[in-house]
Every structure is written in structure tokens, then in C-alpha cells.
Amino acid sequence: MRAAFLDGAEDIAVREVPPIPAEGHLVEIDVIACGICGSDLHRWRRPDLMAGQIEPSIPGMAGHEVVARVPRADGGRGRRVVVEPNLAGNCGKCGACLDGKAVFCSNRTALRSWGFSERMAVNASSLFDVPDGMADDLASLTEPLACAVHAYRASHTFAAQDGTLAGRRIAVIGGGAIGLLAIAAATRLGADALLCVARYPRQAAAAATLGAIEVLDPVVDDVASRIRKFAPDVVVEAVGGGPETFDLAVRTVNPGGEVLVLGLFDDPTHLDTRRALFRELRLLFSMTYGVVDGRHDFEVALEFLESDPAAFGGLVSHRFPLEETADAFVAAADKSTGALRIVVAP
Ligand SMILES: [Zn+2]
Ligand SMILES: [Zn+2]
Structure with missing residues (x-):
């Protein structure tokens, strides 16, 4: 089979490898599409940061936003599926697995x-x-949407209101795919008003389509004072990288409010603990998805996608064949091209 390998920083090669036989209880699936996640870009730029977490050069480069087909024994077209990566190789028996985590x-x-x-x-x-x-392409958004859905469903705000964001004002910092999906998820979970900070025109347009009533441009707007004026109960950090957006979230959320962190940071980041204490802030660092209140975040995400394909459909902006995975990553990294979500299709 053909597979892309990350051989070093920003160095991708597609090679032929012997087909991998499914061992034991595992099921073989044929990949139809795989989205490029922010964490994939992170690993592509700085594979050194991921050392010890995952083997650097594995077939398929840890791509985890997978849509696939389950081959049928009779050779017919099998059913289409999305893969929940945490369950793809978990044991199913330890405390965390039994707890939906x-x-x-x-x-x-x-x-x-x-x-x-x-x-x-x-x-x-x-x-x-x-x-x-x-x-x-729409199905390939299940995994990133489930990340956003989980952040809210695992939040204190959601639990304190019996499983809804009704009446809550939410600000999302970041207009990349995760930020946009955080806008979409908040609307569908009942949020009252949504503000989004988005750097590029295409992101700003998508944020408005998905439910933001106010969209700020970080270059021209005084973002901190505008967010404070909006008075958000929840601020979602969906940028990562440097420390600025985390600090912005902590500085702008309402007293007694909650900061949900979805971004992945390059380095340990400073927290203004005095401010956090005096304002009794809650922080949730949301790690992927799982089962909340007996329902899998993946099920909720699939339901949202199915209910409104028109709103979500435009988020996949580019599609590349597997052979051009290297070009796909370059395009995904350059947001100025208008790239929102990029999918690689074998
Ligand atoms: Zn992802
Ligand atoms: Zn386990």
C-alpha cells in the first residue's frame, strides 16, 4: 500500500510499504479521506516536540481525521465509517476506558x-x-467537531445548566477550523450569543455563517476591550502556538467565567494566577473526546453535521491526492491562501 511518512521537519515522502495485515481482533479499513489537523501541522513543523509521544516516521503520519470504508468479504462496497482515534487501539478494559475516557x-x-x-x-x-x-469531506469534520463538542460538554458551564449552553455568551478566539467548529457547536448546544476573533476574511465569513453575531479582526480591532464589552461567560482558546491568546482569554472572560482551551501550545505558558484567583476563573484544558452523559461526542458531532450540511460543507476548502500529501501540508500551513480544512484522499 502507499503511505505518507514524516521523515523530518516539513519533510514528507510517500512510499510503498508492504500491506499491513490486520492482527487479532482488529478490523481492516480502506481510507477514503483524511483531514489535516492543527496537531498534524504542529508535528510537521516541530517533530522534535512530539518525541516520545508518537513514533516520528510511521506510515500515515498519525493522520487521525479518517473517513474509511470497511471492505466486504464478497468484494462489494462496504459501509462508510469515521474512526474515533482514541478507541482505535485502546484496551477497552482499564479504568479510563471503562469511564469513557x-x-x-x-x-x-x-x-x-x-x-x-x-x-x-x-x-x-x-x-x-x-x-x-x-x-x-463533510464526514471528515467529525473528529475536529467532536473536539469542540467535547470542550463544551465537559465544561462546568454545561453541567451546571443541565446539559445546555442556553443563555450563555461565548467568545471564540481563533478562526481556524477548530475555532469555526467551536462556533458551530456552541450555537447548536444552545448558546445565546457568539463572538469570534478571526484573522482572515474567509474565516470571518465562515464564522458569521456558522452563527457568530460579532466577528473581530485582530489586526484592526482592539480585541481585548471588545471581548470584555461583549462580556463572555465562556471564552474558548482555539489558536495555540504562542502564549498571547491564552492570556487574552484569561484577561477577557467574565468574573466567575470559564476558559476552555483547545489550542496546542509550543512551550509551557504563563498564567496570570492573581487575575484568575481574583476573578474565580475556571479553566478546562479539553483533550479530544470521549463519552459524556452516556453519549459519545462523536455521535453528537455526526448528528450536527447531518442536520446542517450546507453550513458545514464549505469548511473543507481543498482536496489533495495522497501522492501530494507534502503539497497539502504546505497549503494547510498557509492560511492566507484561504485554506480552511484540507483533506487528503488516497
Ligand atoms: Zn485533530
Ligand atoms: Zn484502556
């Missing part, structure tokens, strides 16, 4: 290949059916 599984089996390849072998329990008629 497979992301913290202590006995995980390493996958032999990931999504920027033609084939994967995963636990059957990680496969969620794609609804009939849903486009592959």
Missing part, C-alpha cells in the same frame, strides 16, 4: 498505520457509521 487508556496498542495511507487496522469499536448521503 479512552484518551487516557493505560494499555494502548500502537496502530501500525494512520490516516495518510491507503489502509489501517483498528478496533471495531472505534468505527461510527457515516449517515447515508453525507459527503466524505
Whole structure:
């Protein structure tokens, strides 16, 4: 099979590797599409930061926003699925797995290949059916949308209101795919008013389409004072990288409010603990998805996508064949091209 490999910083090569036979209880799936996540870009730029967490050069480069088909024994077209990455190789038996937090599984089996390849072998329990008629590109948004859905569903704000964001004002810092999906998820979970900080015109337009009533441009607007004036109960940090946006979130959320962190930071980041204390802030660093209140975040995300394909559909802006994975990453890294979400299709 063909698979993309990350050989070093910003160095991707596509190579032929022997097909990976599914061992034991694992199910073989044929990848149809795999989205490029912010964390993939992070790893692509700075593979050194990921050392010890994941093997640097594995087939499929840890691509985890996977839409696939389950081959049928008779050779016919099998069902389409999305893969919940935390369940793809988890043990299913440890305390974390039984608690719906497979992301913290202590006995995980390493996958032999990931999504920027033609084939994967995963636990059957990680496969969620794609609804009939849903486009592959749309289905590839399930994983990033589930990240946003989880941040809210795992939040104190949500639990304190019996599972709704009704009446809450929410500011989202960041107009990349995760920020836009955080806007979309908040609207659909009942939020009252949404503000978004987005750097590029295409992001700003998408934020408005997905439900933001106010969109700020970080270059021309005095973002901190405008967010404070908006008086958000919850601020979502969806940028990561440097420390500025985390600090902005802590400085602008209402007293007694909550900061939800979805961004991935390059280095340990400073927290103004005095401000956090005097304002009795809550912080949630939201790590992927799992089961909340007996429902999987993936199920909620698929339901949202199915209910409004028009609003979400425009988020996948580019599609590249597997052979051009290197170009796909360059395009994904350059937001000025208007790239929102990029999908690689074997
Ligand atoms: Zn991701
Ligand atoms: Zn486990």
C-alpha cells in the first residue's frame, strides 16, 4: 500500500510499504479521506516536540481525521465509517476506558498505520457509521467537531445548566477550523450569543455563517476591550502556538467565567494566577473526546453535521491526492491562501 511518512521537519515522502495485515481482533479499513489537523501541522513543523509521544516516521503520519470504508468479504462496497482515534487501539478494559475516557487508556496498542495511507487496522469499536448521503469531506469534520463538542460538554458551564449552553455568551478566539467548529457547536448546544476573533476574511465569513453575531479582526480591532464589552461567560482558546491568546482569554472572560482551551501550545505558558484567583476563573484544558452523559461526542458531532450540511460543507476548502500529501501540508500551513480544512484522499 502507499503511505505518507514524516521523515523530518516539513519533510514528507510517500512510499510503498508492504500491506499491513490486520492482527487479532482488529478490523481492516480502506481510507477514503483524511483531514489535516492543527496537531498534524504542529508535528510537521516541530517533530522534535512530539518525541516520545508518537513514533516520528510511521506510515500515515498519525493522520487521525479518517473517513474509511470497511471492505466486504464478497468484494462489494462496504459501509462508510469515521474512526474515533482514541478507541482505535485502546484496551477497552482499564479504568479510563471503562469511564469513557479512552484518551487516557493505560494499555494502548500502537496502530501500525494512520490516516495518510491507503489502509489501517483498528478496533471495531472505534468505527461510527457515516449517515447515508453525507459527503466524505463533510464526514471528515467529525473528529475536529467532536473536539469542540467535547470542550463544551465537559465544561462546568454545561453541567451546571443541565446539559445546555442556553443563555450563555461565548467568545471564540481563533478562526481556524477548530475555532469555526467551536462556533458551530456552541450555537447548536444552545448558546445565546457568539463572538469570534478571526484573522482572515474567509474565516470571518465562515464564522458569521456558522452563527457568530460579532466577528473581530485582530489586526484592526482592539480585541481585548471588545471581548470584555461583549462580556463572555465562556471564552474558548482555539489558536495555540504562542502564549498571547491564552492570556487574552484569561484577561477577557467574565468574573466567575470559564476558559476552555483547545489550542496546542509550543512551550509551557504563563498564567496570570492573581487575575484568575481574583476573578474565580475556571479553566478546562479539553483533550479530544470521549463519552459524556452516556453519549459519545462523536455521535453528537455526526448528528450536527447531518442536520446542517450546507453550513458545514464549505469548511473543507481543498482536496489533495495522497501522492501530494507534502503539497497539502504546505497549503494547510498557509492560511492566507484561504485554506480552511484540507483533506487528503488516497
Ligand atoms: Zn485533530
Ligand atoms: Zn484502556
